[in-house]
Amino acid sequence: MKKILILANNDVGLFKFRKELIEELVKQYEVYISLPYGDLIPKLEELGCKFIDTPISRRGTNPLTDIKLFLNYRSIIKEIGPDVVLTYTIKPNIYGGMASRMIAVPYIANITGLGTAVENGSILQRITLFLYKISLETAKCVFFQNKENQDFITDKIAISNHRLIPGSGVNLERYSIMDYPSGEIVNFLFIARIMKEKGIDQYLEAAEYIRKKYTNTAFHILGYCEDAYEDILKELQDKGIVQYHGMQSDVRKFHVNSHCTIHPTYYPEGMSNVLLESAACGRPMITTNRAGCREIIEDGKNGYFIEQKNSQDLVEKIEKFLKLDNKTKKQMGISARKKMENEFDRKIVVQSYKEEIEKAMR
Template sequence: MAKILILANNDVGLFNFRKELIEELIKENEVYISLPYGDLIPKLEELGCKFIDTPISRRGTNPLTDIKLFLKYRSIIKEIGPDVVLTYTIKPNIYGGIASRMSAVPYIANITGLGTAVENGGILQSITLFLYKISLKKAKCVFFQNKENRDFITDKIKMSNHRLIPGSGVNLKQYSLMDYPKDGVVNFLFIARIMKEKGIDQYLDAAEYIKRKYSNTEFHILGFCEDAYEAKLKELQEVGIIQYHGMQSDVREFHKISHCTIHPSYYPEGMSNVLLESAACGRPIITTDRSGCREIVEEGVSGFLVEQRNSQDLINKIERFLHLDYKQKKLMGAESRKMVETKFDRQIVIEAYINEIKKVI
């Protein structure tokens, strides 16, 4: 059996978005996973993965910590002797890629988003691109999740083999088409980590305005809350502007009551899984007109696009949605589902990986 080593930065993303690929790989290969321990590690081990605990400072910029990660990857590769290494997210892509290259082991990288270091420019962008140049140059394949990321990186770094895939795709059976809820109270849904770059300020601005003007609306929020927003969420919940539900293990229960998902994110992600899952459930979408979000929406057909960081534009698009009749809202949801069935089925991603791995092994 061939040995496949997967380098990732967290268990949640690996289990929720790569589980089906892992299930396919385990049929004929030994699969090792290197990442920090988390609650979903036992489930990944149940699938048949062999876990290697690997601490990662996901957002840290301490060079000593990153050197330790690189050395850890070198040690893991030497010990296991993988036939191919799969890397996800920035630090595994960079340090795992360099370690694989130095060990003469084939590797396949996935650019799941450029990250704020590249997005914001400056010295951090220059350093990150330099490291990407070293790590990606000899990759057997680099997967990109949207065209803007691909064009930006390939303009800076010449590489021989890269492919565009539809993000992580979505499991169309797990996120099945749901009945559209009745048109009494209109429920809006925000699902994301409660942080500035995910557009929470714009969502709260819109909720305050719309709720006071349209009494038949409810604004729901799901996700882990950063300290900076705890007081504000509590205050707005107490006066009835929002309903905050915290972290949820299964968001499908909330899609059942939702009429529309609002995702005003300007975080530099590859392809929004929140939007893919919402669309798969047959829900209209209001989201930012930027890469990683706009690809999942057909303007005016399955939802609306808004200018990033623009609360007034978001308010305007919510009002446009509210002025649609029930049949039009329901049709928007059906169009969302149709789009993901055509373009974002997770099986497309699995087949792309299997194809590239077969070239190597």
């Protein structure tokens, strides 16, 4: 059998967003996965993957650590001899791409977001773009998850073959449309890592204002909490302003009672999976008007846009949503689901990969 090697930086993203692709690939190929060990590795092995434990400093900028990762990738590729390498996220894209290029192995990269280093325009941006130039120029295909990222990179780097895909897509069977909740309490849902760039400050500020003015509201939070926010969440929960439910492996049970997902992120992501899953469940959304979010929202039809880092704008959109009757809110959710069915089915992503893998192996 021919071999495929997948380079990624964590098990959660690989299992949650690439599972359907892996299920297709293992039918035809030997599939190896190189990433740090995590709780979902056994599930990936159950799918038929062969696991290679590969440490990655995801946010670190130590050049010695990154050189070590490059050498590790080069050693893994030489040992396995894959017919195609698939890479996801910045470091696997860069160092896995460079290693594949050096050994002359076909590879396909996925730009899952530009990252803060590129977006902020610092010296890190110039370094990252230089490394991307080395790693992406000879890729058999580069997948982009939004057009803004695609235009930005292809304007600076000559890439022979690139395609726009609808993010990671969404599994429309797993995230099926749910009955829209009734009842007096209007539940809002924030799902993300509890960190500044995900807009948690704006969510908390809006929750504090809205809860005082509208007692029939509830603000829920799901996600891993970074140290800086632990005390803040505890204090606001004790005051009855928010309800923090911690990290959840399955968010669907929270969508059942939710009326609206609020995602005030300004993190440079490729396409928001939080919004894709919420929309697939038939839930309206309030989110930032930026790449990775704006592709999912039709303002006023399935949700509302807000300006990034603007708590007042978020308050105003929440109040606008609260003034809608339940029938209109439900219709927004139905519109969100239809958009997922028409444009964001994960099967589109899987088919795109299968086509490019076949081309790369010719």
